Amino acid sequence: MSKAAEIDIVSVSKVYGATTAVHGISLKIPAGSYCCFLGPSGCGKTSTLRMIAGHESISSGDIRLGNTVVTDFPPAKRGTAMMFQSYALFPHLDLIDNVAFSLKMKGVDKAERRAKALEMLKLMQMEPYANRRPAQLSGGQQQRVALARALITDPEALLLDEPLSALDPFLKIRMRAELKKLQKSLGITFVHVTHSQEEAMALADIMVIMNDGRIEQAAAPREVFEKPATAFVARFMGDHNVLTGRVTSSGNGVLVMTVPEGQSFSVRGAGRAVGEAVDIGIRTDRVRLQVATEWTLGFNGIVSNVEYRGSSVKITVLGAGSDDFTVISDDSDYFARPVAVGEAVSLSWELDDALLLGRSSA
Template sequence: MNKNADIELAAVSKAYGSTLAVHPISLKIPATTYCCLLGPSGCGKTSTLRMIAGHEAATSGDILLGDANVTDLPPARRGTAMMFQSYALFPHLDLVDNVAFSLKMKGVEKAARRHEAMEMLRLMQLEPYADRRPAQLSGGQQQRVALARALITKPEALLLDEPLSALDPFLKIRMRAELKKLQASLGITFIHVTHSQEEAMALADLIVVMNNGRIEQAASPRVVFERPATAFVARFMGDHNVISGKVVEASGDTTVIEVAGGGRFKAPGGTKSARGEPLDLAVRTDRVRIAGAEDDLLGFNGIVSNVEYLGSTVNLSVTGAGIDDFTIVVSDDAYFAQPVKIGDAVSLSWAATDVIVLGRVAG
């Protein structure tokens, strides 16, 4: 295998009987990247991870590690290691033997494998607990043992299936920092499955947003946050309002859509959409102002339906112009300077430069 090799999926799919869990997807993960596969339950992210690991056979397509095609290789010959969601530690073995287990299977002599296992435990700051059993450890410590056991094989890529899901909120934040530091110090690729937007944003160099077995967007956290590619990404990341309608006006520099409830909104700059075609627009929740719009098509009048005080920010939900739930995020200072309550009428507006025209994933 090539050290520090890119991982590439070329039209890889996975079918279970007549059900296509992962449609043919293509993706390149550069060497030494921290990549998060992000999406809701059932979107295909874990199936994709298991195909990269070799624990699931790809139905079609190729999986490449550098210039080596590993599609048909067993997990132990791929140059990858997988850390399972359950950690899958052996309850009857101490930490040294848990970590050294894969070396034992390879026939490494006992003293040598225990020496390597102690080095990994030292890396994970678990050396004082070497003679304990997994049940005598906290959740965070058990996770570090599972990491040590995966890393002792010196993989080119570490694959992590929702590794933080069993931890309490405070420990999750601490372990995020540990994972990021570990990945940077080892200089290997991490591919991490999660359904948490916050986790992906905090950890990843590359976020791959999946939905219904397809990739909706693969980009850096900043691009996913600021320029979501599709309505699904904008909604799933939770930081944009999506306005879905049909094109009623399409000139060279302006497109106007009408939502089902009758409201009309402008997409400045124009699009390639023709009259009657569906089109989705997005506006970031923190870019909306409580003020009348200079351009009637860059805002609307509505009624406050909910107010959530979250400390440094306040979330307002507004209904109007045929839109059931439009969210505004304002600072606590701005809110308390001009507070509103449920049932109040408000005027909302945004700048033309804050409107994003969203694309669609081919069916």
Template sequence: MSKGADIELIQVTKRYGAALAVDAVSLKIPKGTYCCLLGPSGCGKTTTLRMIAGHESITQGDVRLGPTVVTDLPPARRGTAMMFQSYALFPHLDTVDNVAFSLKMKGVDKSTRRAKAMEMLKLVQLDHLAERRPAQLSGGQQQRVALARALITDPQALLLDEPLSALDPFLKIKVRQELKKLQLQLGISFIHVTHSQEEAMALSDLVVVMNGGRIEQAAEPREVFNRPATAFVARFMGDHNVLSGRVAGRADGAVTFEVPGGVSFTAPDEAGLEPGAPVEIAVRTDRIRIADAVIPGCGLTGLVQNIEYHGQKVQVALAAPGVDDFAVQVPESAFFAKPLSIGEAVPLAWTPDDIHLLKPSPSA
């Protein structure tokens, strides 16, 4: 197997008439990286993947695979392979012939291509089902056949379009583990489109969060979760509260800002914000504690709107003046030692170290 190559997108743009689907995206994916393109429907992630594959033309910009600009090359000459969401297996062919199909199209003789197909099926642990047809396989097995078929061309990068979306939750976790193990074994880059935050966090070396055709943040999963770049990333990744307001004053390396309801909070003065400037902060839901009293600048009194039991934690949704949607994760034992009720007013507090200043969104 080839050990892959760096993939670089240079100011890649895609327009459909007047509609802008991908807006001047630049990204470098080092070889051997498991990269997830993550975002809501319509954010441009699948279009970006298809442009890397060559299944979608590029309006402006370039795609580079290693030293080669592949922008105008057809898919078969790019050194990438794509696994489609539908799997697209041929129902009349058995598993081994499905996997060997691309080699047949290249004129490889039958014994050579079948031997290579069996090698690929062994890699995905399906060699014992070589003679079955797709209809005789489970969804997870069909997915692995599609994976083997993509890998038989010895690609430098494998592109996966929502590969786990059709699987049930238990199988998703199992196949997810197999994908990561396979990627490490092959040593090539996997570029995987998903709208699942959990999937991206579990699999990725590099998470690329997209919104409105642009990249909001590209970083390691832990960086994206602990230091979301923008309010969009903080909200999309979940488990963060975002507070938005305008700067009222500055003192001692911090700014005071007010939300529309008149409540004031503090934020680190990292950006030299002037009075009147917009400011947004994120505070993780598990860093907020139920307090005896509100700490000025680092707390609020919220009215309990909803309570959800999640096993090891209890999610409490609250509202406050100028803050419609605020959540707190309370450890299960702590919650049931002192339960809360809907309609109850609760003082909440956090520390200055728990505050993360957000940047304006590039998609705004």
């Protein structure tokens, strides 16, 4: 396998007519890392992946792979390989010829390309099926063949466009583990587009969360989980509640924020002026169904939904300007004192479980 390359995205934009799909983003993806682009539909993640691959032209900016600016290179000259969401296997060819196809296009002789294709199928544990056609395979097997076909060119970076979306939930989890293992054993850079938070958390060394053509946060999964950069990231990842209000006072490294409904909440932080709009995030698993004391923060609300999840229970509450304030309660704690939809409840959390969020750059 060839060595991995760092991918450097420098002020890259993509404009389609009057629509800007990607707004001047910059990002360094370290060589040999597993990077996941994550975000809602239409956020620009697939356009970015296709620009790295060369399947989409760049409106402005540059992409560098290792020390080479590849902005104007065709896909085959970039040192990247792309695995498409649909797998795009040729139905009339057996697996060896499917995997060897790009080498055939490069004029590699038949014996050599077939030997290399068999080697790749062996890597994917698909050698016993080498003479089958794609229609005779399961979804997970087709995916392995598509991976083998992408990797046969010895790319420095493998680009994956929602590679697990067509698989059933059980197979998704298994293939996720296999992708991670494959990336570690090959040591090349993987760039993977997904809309699944769980998938990105499980796979990524670096998560890139996009919204409306911009990068909201690029960091290790644990940092994104524990310290979402903006209200968008906090809401999108789903592990923080977000309350929005204005600063009413500040001092000793603590801001007091008041929501339009009148409740006030403290958060550690500084550098925000009185009257300035702020967002605070509160971890869903750190909120307790109990009355706030002089040592804790909280508010009273009405239960709007209760979902049993096995080891935990998700309780949704209306209050403090939020219509989906979430409490993730341990199942034993919840069943010791269950609550019902429509019931009034008191919620509380510690000061250190609240986080001052940044504002998205518009």
